[in-house]
Each structure stands twice: as C-alpha cells, then as structure tokens.
Amino acid sequence: MTSASKEFKMHRSTADRLRKGVEERIRFYNADNRRSLCITRAVIFGSYVNEPGKEMLSDLDVGLEMGNRFEGETHRRCADEERIRTRRVTPSVADDFMVYMAIPENNLLKHIRNRSKYTSLHLMSETENKAIFGKEVLELDVGEINRAVPFVSEPVFMEVNGKMERLLDEDIPFLIERGIIEERDGKLTVSERKFYRRCWKCGRPAPIDSRFRCECGCFDLRDIERHLIWYAVREEVFVDSGEESP
Structure with missing residues (x-):
C-alpha cells in the first residue's frame, strides 16, 4: 500500500x-x-465518494485488485523479463533479492500512482475487501486486459562475466545483425566468437568477459556485467580484437 501525505489538502477538482x-x-x-501482472478491479473509496459535498480532500483512496496476466511458465518468464528490463535501468535493484522479486508489483504501483502525493493505493486483500466494499465505492474502468503471449522465440541465454544473462525478444534482431547471436540447427544460439569492447580512455580492445581493468587502468571492465546488450546497441561491442563487427 502507498499512502498520500495527510499534511496537505487538495481541491475536489484536483x-x-x-x-x-x-x-x-x-x-x-x-x-x-509485457507486464506480468494486471489489474482486475479498481475502485475509488473514502471521502471522495462518501462526502460528495466536501471540497477540500486529503487524498484520493484507490483500491486495486491485481492478478497474474498469464499462467504457469508464461507468467514466470514474463515476470523474469520485466525484472531484467528494470534491472538494466536500475542495476541496484538486484542487490536485494526480495526487492528484485517484488519488481513487477512495485512497477505496477509506481505506474498507477505516477508520483502523486495525493494518491493512496491499497492492494485489496480479502479482509480489506470487506471493509472497502462494505461502503459506497466508485468503480473504475480497467479496460481490456491484453493476454496475448508477448514472446516470439524460445529463451536465449549468453554468459557475461561468468553469469548467464537472459536475452529479451527486443534484443534479438539487433544482436543477430551484429553477429552476437546466430541461428544454428533451427535454434538461436550465442556465437562462439570472442567479443571485445574498446576502452573509452586509450582505445585498447578488451574481452567483454574480462574481470580486470584495461592496461591503462582507466576503465573498469567489470562495469560491463549485466549490461552487455546496451553496449551492443550503442555499437561498442566488436568481433575480433580491433575489428568492428559488420
């Protein structure tokens, strides 16, 4: 649940x-x-509904019922890929396992609240449902839930700094073009060639799986961990030492 501050008041028009x-x-x-969760029901409750003549309100209370968009393995893969997308933008979320696993739910709440200090979100459990739905509520239109499976390929993994990194569907066309992954025996697989990245300071090529600093000491190659795809998209990954991939 996310709560709005009670110290401020807003006009009903707000x-x-x-x-x-x-x-x-x-x-x-x-x-x-691409979101692993969905909102199956949403209601407005509290003073906004129960006190229609009240012009100044402390917050807007929103009750949300959420569920999984997909089932079984499809849900697990969708949730995992949502975590990967978030981790690429904010790597620190992977430092705490519980925070990392809660990414889909946290993303949902952040998206709906949209940084509003006046919006209080309540995830409704069975106990809360009785309290909330026992009073007058205003139902919101949650729209159509898109349950079309978003994947177009089987999961593809590649090793980066000794760890297996799952590639996302949106990564694959560009990585095929760059030669980083290729089709073999009817399946997508990571190329066996060795890939390099140039040091931003001295220009020396260094293997992307290196755990050490460049010889000039000015670029920590460990920064590449978990971020191989973004470097590739920025055309900073090379095939063969000193030679750019086509």
Missing part, C-alpha cells in the same frame, strides 16, 4: 483530475502484455 489519470494509467497498464 481529485477529479487524479481519478481520470489513474483510470487512464490502469487501462494503459492492462493493455501492455
């Missing part, structure tokens, strides 16, 4: 805009099949 924004973001979220 709450009206917040309600519309929350509803739009819920519909947008449910339409995105």
